[in-house]
Amino acid sequence: MSSDPIVALLLIAALIAASAFFSLTELAVAASRRVRLRQLADHGDWRAQRVLAVQDEPGDFFTALQIGMNAVAILGGVVGEGAFSPMATRLLQALQLDAGYIETSASVLSFVLVTSLFILLADLFPKRLGMVAPEQVAVRVVGPMLLVLAAFRPLVWCFKRLTDLLFKLLGLPERRDEAVTSDDILAMAQAGADAGVLALTGQQVIENVFELDTRLVTSAMTSRDRIVHLLLDDSEALIRARIEQFPHSTYLVCDGDIDHVVGYVDSKDLLSRVFNGQPISLQAPGLIKKVLIVPERISLSEVLQQFRQAFEDFAVILNEYSLVVGIITINDVMSTVMGSLVAPMDDDQIVQRDADSWLIDGATPIPDVLRALDLDHLPQQDEYETLAGFMMVMLRRIPRKTDKVSWGGWRFEVLDVDSYRIDQVMVAREVPSSTPLADG
Template sequence: AREQQVITNVFELDTRTVGSAMSPRDRIAFFLRDEPDAVIRLRIAAEPFSTYPVCEGDIDHVVGYVDAKDLFQRVLNNQPISLADDSLVRKVLIVPDRLTLSEVLEQFRQVHEDFAVIVNEYSMVVGVVTLNDVMSTVMGDLVSPFDEEQIVKRDENSWLIDGITPIEAVLRALALDHLPHEEEYETLAGFLMVMLRRVPRRTDTVTWGGYRFEVLDVDSYRIDQVMVSRVTDTSVAPVVPPA
């Protein structure tokens, strides 16, 4: 069954967009080019990642990226860290958010990189993606613990799910074949927005396919946590968007 899921995921690379595998904007740890040494050291300790975008002024003006290994090397050698040093900041791959995962893999291959910044049509940064993110999408539970972190099974009839969880992972966890209007969203949060036709608020619920989706926590319009419960009362009518 796992092997079959991997094969299915490989074929989905041509249809799934990069947004389904990326780390979204509000979870990006980045540096401003003029940040002092002390701030950089504190951030790599507080937010340990393998790669950090380097920006000029704000996150929407990315000028490159820095590899954590290069930063650690300077720390170990007691050398100052300055992102104004061009030898430290590498050229970054920028890709549009409508590319498929297959197209992103091809771009990684062409430029021999494994990290990219994703922008929308207005040149705003919407996320970052790594080669490992894409491969985890292919291999699913075989290599990626991330879905497990995003989906916590509380008991046989309820799950606690992060709003940014890719909808494919939600379908697998709930053993559903599909959700309505899947072409309009890529995450659980997107599903709730489409079904409610507005930005969800705490305690909002959607019932569909034998499950109730209840918004537990919202932070600055971002859906943090959703409780999904199996509905045993078949008389509960599903919530559907207005025509």
Template sequence: MTLTQSLLVIVALIATSAFFSLAEISLAASRRLRLRQMADEGDLRAERVMRIQEQPGHYFTVVQIGLNAVAILGGVVGEGSLSPYFQELFDLWLSPTASQTAAFLASFITIIAIFLIFADLFPKRLGMSNPERLAVRMVGPMQVLITAFKPLVWLFTVSTDLLFKLLRMPAERDEKITSADILAMTEAGARAGVLAQREQQVIANVFELDTRPVSSVMTSRDRIAWFLRDDAESVLRARIVAEPFSAYPVCDGDIDHVLGYVDAKDMFQRVLSGQPLSFDHGLTLHKALVIPDRLSLTEVLEQFQQAHEDFAIVVNEYSLVVGVITLNDVMSTVMGDLVGVQDEEQQIVKRDENSWLIDGVTPIQDVERALDLEELPHRDEYETLAGFLMVMLRRVPKRTDSVTWAGYTFEVMDVDSYRIDQVMVTRGKPAATADLVSEAGLSPAANP
């Protein structure tokens, strides 16, 4: 065989190997959601690709038969065609024995390099760029080859299936899509510019509803504005002016005996129409939806939907009122910073690049997100920033107490009747800040 003929054979083998590499990577990398979209648009080949993905054994068997056969032939042809020419070159400097060995190694390395670049790396990178489009083009020729090599395909497929059974390994592709998969896709879309960063954050917030407890969003007991059943109209008016909310619990004697709630819209309508603000004179008292404090926000949404309400009283296991929550509270959690609020109303105020002023009742998920922290220690023991400080200090914090963790210093700035109002968070530990060891008696090893 002449050099020209050998080179033509090598080119043909490289093209064949590239075809099988492209067929392999395009099927493996094809996204089922994209294939389903193509099928819905009328591309029948996409349906065939999805069926092969469900049972890819025959497909990959043909691919491996082709790749291995081409690799063997390529080695035989390449070594036999290139070695004589390399030997003639090396005979100028080396002994016959040494030049023969060097020629074999040179031809071997050359063939390996050519096949690696043109038959493996290039087609696989090409296949990864647009796998679905290439997969639908490859599926027809590959099905012809599956039929042509059916006896060999059957033999190798049965042998492989038997090996999977012996090892008790799943032989079928798992097509289950989890919330983590969806979040990973949205993050990739945000990085690629397909999704806006805020849109991606809204999607992440939706999935977070299932893990966030109602207590992380509700208005806590000490901040609830409520009425007594027999409050005078002047008291009701003064309370509305001082604490304007969309709804107010109405109680009998104390806050733990809730009779219902009054909608602020009903009160405004009566004021505008000149009617008296009194529960004894027609002011509507709505039945309150009561929910336990262990529900997730997803479950709260379900409760609102079933009861056709947007306001609920939150109670603990002792039937004591611990807070109230509205549909708007839940939706604000989903929308995040898309909901416009004034700085003074925000629970987290960024002062500069390295400091934040944070309300003590801020949900710990929001604190972690604002500070770009993956997870704070003892995460399952608290739900708010105040709870984090109590757990770390092992006592009720007082003003100037501080905790240092992961390069951040959390310093209590204001305490009102044992309730932590404001916490100053700074990146990096200031020299004047007391160490956690002296404040809480904990081991230095507990604070990286």
């Protein structure tokens, strides 16, 4: 090595720059998001395609990086000891230290200074830069790095084969899994909402879409006791009175009782008969249409698929005993997806009284209860689907008025029971918050 300190300092600067380049390249290429790189490639940036190719076959690329980084580190250690030793020696002599310690102290000071420069300028700074904008950095450094790869090709081939052998011996995967799961998408949506680039309502819609695979049809249905149905032998006066009292677009038609479903009738077909001066009789040919029947244990996404296949938007839900448990429409499914974009809360099911208490219908699906109370889960959640079911499981009996359950900082109190059916539950914080509920 040249004894000229200027040459030594220039060599140290060159080694730091080379090490910084390798560190920046390594982190930027590894951290680059493939979705973003594909977007850049689709907009005509051919360098993004080269980065994607490197990520598909990273072995040679990262082998060359490691060879370069280790070579620079070794050279830095050799050059660094003598780079600042003369200056450190003069400084220590000026401080009039013992001559026996000056040489050793100068070497230590030189080593510490060179190491600090490498850590700061060749490691921390370039890696932070690579994390801030990995895709933009990667497309700029991939070209020069490929030239380095070409120069190190023989060494790369040798080390890569040895590395492949180690991976095979240990049974490790040679490529990273690029599959994007629903959890990945939800995490990205959460990150986007936290960063302010995605509206909270948009994030909620995305979460609701993925919930379609896990939520059963019973969580969005109109329950059995709320179904407005007609019987085959109903008189015209009774049908008119029922339609006037409960105006709907379709009505379930049954034979004798609700568990013997015949089909359904469109209110527009009944209105057409009135306009044409024909009597309203459910026995009229062609008036009753075949209804779609689905089991209660299928998911909302599965019922959507059945709607599409049958070209229907209305279905009756049966349990394993062939008893009607409810009905569901495509609008019920879409309301589950849109959530608060359709209505902030179902006024008949969830009403917020103040900042610390809610009035909730016993038939409210558990996912809606969790969302209203900002809870992650309830105990033994697989054993029930509604708030009434939660109360029954927790109490281990049919609840009575004023029965209470405490869990997760909330108190659940039964306010009203009608024929063993839980109508209303008051849910209140056991420790009231200090934040008042804003008007509106």
